[in-house]
Amino acid sequence: MNKFFPFALVLCLSLAGAVTRAEVAPKRGLTEVGQEQVKLRGGFWGPRQKAAAAVTIPHALNELEKDGHLRNFDKAAGVEKGKPDGHSAFDSDLYKVLEGAAYALQHFPDQPLQLRVDGMLDRILAAQQKDGFLISYFIIQEQDQRWDDLRLMHQMYNAGHYFEMAAALPGQAKVLDSAKRFADHIGGIFGPGKRYDVDGHQEVELALVKLYRATGEARYLELAKFFLDERGYAHGTERKPFDPTKVVVPPVPDDLPEAERKRLIRRNGLRVRNGRMQDHQPVIEQMDAVGHAVRAGYMYAAMADVLRFTDAPGYEKALDSLWADVVGRKMYLTGGLGTNERRDEGFSDAYVLPNAAYCESCAAIAHVLWQQRMALLKADAKYADVMELALYNGTLSGISLAGDQFFYQNPLVAKANTRRRPWIGLSCCPTNLSRIIPQVGGLMYAVGKDEVFVNLYAAGEATVALGGGKTVKLKQETEYPWDGKVRVTVTAAAAEATGIALRIPGWAQGHPVPGDLYTYADAQTPPVTLKVNGEEVAATPGKDGYVHLRRVWKSGDTIELRLAMPARRVHAHEKVVENTGKVALMRGPIVYCLESVDQPEPELATLHLPPANALTAEHRADLLGGVTVLRAEGVAAETGQPFQLTAVPAYAWANRDPSGMTVWFRETPAPPKAEK
């Protein structure tokens, strides 16, 4: 064989994949610019993507192999004997890391990793049943219960992650084909006139939209919408409204051991339709965010996606209301979601935001994915504002700078001696982080009619196809998020007039978040300036939050955006009682925290930062992979003496000696203890 043959093959296949994807354009809103079109080599994201490829993904695969995720497929294929390892959602963890590997390998070719991935895919495919079914746990031991207890057993969650992985592998026709057979198997059982039922952990819905786009087969989009529309209805062989009085749960005998009794009672509780899995009402009637935050985020993301590709009456009203509820009343400053006050890993009531938060890493990722889809659906920068917030803060805090240690929960306050963990057996979070960082490039741009939308600023290069064979190439040079100067150079342009829409972040216009859940302590809004080829142009965004530039661009044209980045004090809405008298610090999109390791005053809960004391920013290339720190004169509670307080980006905490941490701290002296 010609030694160049493998290259030629890869090129053809990846081009074929790109062509297939481009065929399915949304009916409304914007189209993504895929991560494969965006190179982030230097700047903020380059080192992180490299760490994901070189450290996180191989490490995650090692851990999953050790825990038996791969072995389960061998058992299902009949190559090995024995009971399945782990729980019924085990397959999904492997799929997520392989999805991340698919993105990473496109940017950092790595022959050993590629061979390892290919070998794993073969072992997975070998386990697929003749009828298309592919969940190792049920193939090994419970063939007759494949689709029982859909709310507890995560069948669809596994399937969804399989579809997402397959859609991320455009060059692997056999995997996409296998995903289609699995999806068709599901579509043969569930759907109008068949079985009416929904999963307990949403994910398959947004994944089916991806499968639809990767294959052009509309039945997958219809199945996605079916699973969304069946929420809040009775399950069975016909569609009927849900009647809570008719829920039949199996009795739990008194004479069982206590642990077993508790287990059965819990299972019965989950059988009863509830808000935990957003199955308490039809989706178009859901106006308030309730329940498990990851499930909610994936479901809202799927709703936004479905609405972009087909008619879905009622979806937009629900999405608008859910968005206002989450962003205006239930979101942490970091973009994190979920208090777990109801032990459902989910939302509390409006403004109930204890800093000892749950904020699962997966919930922040689901939040990013939802906001991205809202930004695409509505072409409005405020959604990208929240996406950016949740990405830089809520999501990144889940993974160490080196890429090999993790948090499952990301509270806004932590006790001394909190440490990240090298792995987490219930590995949804580390595996989700393994796939989100390699795909960050795919969050940065979007395409409208003859217009490129720049949603995130980061050093790198993008090739943007505008349709009709038109292509624009852009290069961003910037130290963002440490500096608000962004230079965009057009390196290849279309012959006709083309739009470039620049998002002017809300944080640069006086709003740390859309709405009034969090506000800056002062009203200053430093000017935003914009130059095209050195000449100043108006930088005032439209109602949609973008400045729209339109001209016949030539290669070498430059756009210079300057966003001032003063350090800012942030206050929470007065109804967030936990933060009364407290302040948080932000600079640009970055939320800061105090880590006890940086303070001479170790009692983070009692020190304070008087409102008049100035904040200064200093970039420290030597610290935490290069970060800008904030400093101010704080007051120690014990002595009343001033001391220099140092704040670091909240995402970067717990990368040094074990330490306490707080995002919110006192602005006024702590009340005397007796008042507590």
Ligand SMILES: [Zn+2]
């Ligand atoms: Zn998780």
